[in-house]
Amino acid sequence: MRAERMLLTGSRRRTVTPGTTYNFAGGPSMLPASVLAQVREEFAGEELAGESGRPTILEAPFSSARFRSLIEDTELRLRRLVGISDEYVVLFLQGGATAQFALVPLNLLGNAGRADYIETGYWSHRAIEEAQRYGWINVASSGAASHFSSIPKPDGWRLDPRAAYVHITSNETADGLEYHWTPDVGSTALVSDMTAAFLTRPIDVARYAVIYASAQKNLGVAGLTLVVVRRDVLGRAHPHTPSTFHYARQADARSMLNTPPMFAIYVANLILQWLDREGGLAEMEQRAQQRSDIVYAAIDRSDGFYRCPVERQDRSRINICFRPANNDLTPLFLEQAMRHGLLNLAGHGRIGGLRASLYNAMPVAGAHTLAQWLGEFARRYG
Ligand SMILES: *Cc1c(COP(=O)(O)O)cnc(C)c1O
Numbered sequence: 001m002r003a004e005r006m007l008l009t010g011s012r013r014r015t016v017t018p019g020t021t022y023n024f025a026g027g028p029s030m031l032p033a034s035v036l037a038q039v040r041e042e043f044a045g046e047e048l049a050g051e052s053g054r055p056t057i058l059e060a061p062f063s064s065a066r067f068r069s070l071i072e073d074t075e076l077r078l079r080r081l082v083g084i085s086d087e088y089v090v091l092f093l094q095g096g097a098t099a100q101f102a103l104v105p106l107n108l109l110g111n112a113g114r115a116d117y118i119e120t121g122y123w124s125h126r127a128i129e130e131a132q133r134y135g136w137i138n139v140a141s142s143g144a145a146s147h148f149s150s151i152p153k154p155d156g157w158r159l160d161p162r163a164a165y166v167h168i169t170s171n172e173t174a175d176g177l178e179y180h181w182t183p184d185v186g187s188t189a190l191v192s193d194m195t196a197a198f199l200t201r202p203i204d205v206a207r208y209a210v211i212y213a214s215a216q217k218n219l220g221v222a223g224l225t226l227v228v229v230r231r232d233v234l235g236r237a238h239p240h241t242p243s244t245f246h247y248a249r250q251a252d253a254r255s256m257l258n259t260p261p262m263f264a265i266y267v268a269n270l271i272l273q274w275l276d277r278e279g280g281l282a283e284m285e286q287r288a289q290q291r292s293d294i295v296y297a298a299i300d301r302s303d304g305f306y307r308c309p310v311e312r313q314d315r316s317r318i319n320i321c322f323r324p325a326n327n328d329l330t331p332l333f334l335e336q337a338m339r340h341g342l343l344n345l346a347g348h349g350r351i352g353g354l355r356a357s358l359y360n361a362m363p364v365a366g367a368h369t370l371a372q373w374l375g376e377f378a379r380r381y382g
Contacts, residue, residue, distance in 0.1 A: 022366035025344035026173055026319060027196070028216035029359040035220075035270045057266055062259050071255065074265055077272040081280060084205050084228055089251040091227040092268075094261050097123075097195045097214040099245065100225060101130035104167065104191055104210065107229075107247045109135040110236030112164035116140040116188075118157065121148045121172030122350055127193060131167070134238070138163065148175045150311040154183050164236070165189040165209060171197035173217075174348035176321030176355065177314045182207045189233050196318050198226070199275065200360060201285035209233045215264055217318075218360050220271045224264030275360070284360050291358045291367035292317040298371035305378040306354075323353030329381055330354060340373055 023030040043056060060066050075090045084090060095103070104127075109115060113135045117128045119142035131137045138160045141152040159166065166185045171178045173196040182204065183190065189209030198213040205211065210233065215224035227247065234248040243249050243257060250257050275284065296315060299306045299322050308315070308322040324330060330353060337345050347353040356370055 019341055020365075020369070021341035021343055022362065022369060023343045024356045024358070024362075024366075024370070026348060026355055026357045027214075028222050029218070029357060030361045031220070031267075032271070032274050032361045035267070035274050035361075038270050039267065058262055062256060062262060067262065068256075070269060071260065071265055074269040074272065077269065077276070078226075081272060081275055082199070082203065082205060087231055088205065089229050089231060089234070089247070090255075091229065091247060091250050092255040092260050092265055093225045093227055093245065093250065094223060095245065096222070096225055097193055097212060098126070098130075100193070100212045100227065101127040102134065103241070103245045103247075104165075104212070105131045105134035105137075106241045106245070107237045108189065108191070108210065108233060109164050109238065112162055114138065114160055114163050116157075116159050116163040116166040116185075118142075118152065118166070118168045118183075119144060120151050120169055120177055121175030122348065123172055123174060123193060123195075124167075124169040127167060127169065135164075140166070143177075147309065148172070148177065149309050151177055151179060151314045157183075159185065159188070163188055165191045165233075167191045167193070169193045171195070171316055171318055173316075173319050173357075174321070174351050174355075176308070176310050176316045176319050178316035178318065180313070189230075196357075196359075197316075199281060199284060200288045200318060202281045215268055218271075220267035221264050223261040224268060226268075287360070287364060288317040288358065290364055291362060292320060294364070294367040294371050295320050295356055295358070295374075298374040302374065302378045302382070305382045306374065318358055320356040320358065321347060321351065321353060322355075323347070324381075326381075327353065332381075333377055336377065337373060342370055342373055 078090060105115060115131065115135060116138050117124065119125055119128060119139050128137060128139060140159050141157040143150060143152050166188050168179065168183065170192045178197060190207060191210040192208055194211050195213045196217050199218045209230045211228040213226045215226060216222040219226060229247050234251060237246050237248060299308050304325055306322050307325050324333060334346055345354050345356060347355040358367060
């Protein structure tokens with residue numbers, strides 16, 4: 001263990017220039033420094049108490065008053081920050097957004113047995129593939145023919161009037177597209193995988209029946225999946241739905257039908273406190289706009305050295321997907337960027353190229369540093 005750690009530190013010393021590093025990973029994403037410090041302090045401070053028998057928050061029963069007040073406080077903070085009314089239940093589940101690809105149809109298809117999906121990239125494709133195992137899935141529109149370079153316009157969506165719901169992916173993390181508007185699907189329930197863009201701008205929750213998001217992009221660490229469900233769509237679950245993933249049962253149990261992901265909920269609570277301190281969702285929106293404007297400008301300024309395949313109006317503020325026009329330069333780019341302290345800029349494994357993920361915790365200075373580096377690399381190899 002010790003040798004391994006020394007090796008890691010050693011290799012880092014060799015490859016990264018001293019100074020600030022920025023982590024552009026697509027997920028799990030970077031965390032705010034002040035939140036990491038709080039985590040460190042909390043557990044360092046309680047080490048001695050642990051010896052004397054007083055458990056840390058992670059060692060307390062989840063039914064204890066201490067943990068219950070933590071989960072209740074987390075829910076309250078989230079409701080206040082996002083504006084989630086009592087018409088909705090807030091569930092803290094496990095399994096990631098990927099589990100929701102199956103759990104949304106299991107909980108929502110009901111007697112209709114059919115649903116509409118909009119295919120805009122890798123993650124919506126995964127959602128469709130999984131949902132097809134549970135019902136009749138209509139791909140009402142797909143951007144596949146244009147290589148997912150834009151979000152299909154809603155006037156071309158062929159919606160099924162008998163669909164139980166319409167599913168969208170608000171931000172395509174691997175392809176770099178984002179909905180900058182909310183589709184109007186009439187009285188049909190709208191379901192959104194908001195994993196990557198959640199908490200990066202204010203949202204009008206009332207437009208949605210279900211919102212779900214894995215925590216490790218903007219709400220902390222892996223292990224927690226947030227699911228917000230409008231009460232009127234509870235009660236449609238297939239009888240074979242596992243209890244731990246049954247929206248209505250978990251709502252009745254306040255997400256404590258079994259042991260909830262306690263550490264991830266603890267971190268989510270710290271993230272929500274951090275968001276309050278930083279100025280809330282309006283401030284996050286402003287920063288997301290600023291960061292992404294800086295990086296897209298550097299790409300667009302490069303005279304075609306870098307290419308971003310996504311049409312301007314649908315470009316993601318969160319995941320910027322691009323590549324050098326000469327894709328042979330990509331490995332060299334990644335190696336030199338790492339030496340420059342710019343980490344994890346490789347595109348999604350299935351897509352390739354480059355990707356800069358700019359989640360809430362990324363300082364605007366990180367976007368500036370990346371933009372400068374993009375210019376420098378282009379001058380060197382252009
Ligand atoms: C990251 C991501 C997922 C997958 O999340 P897991 O927690 O790994 O299941 C699904 N959808 C979107 C849009 C994502 O960004």
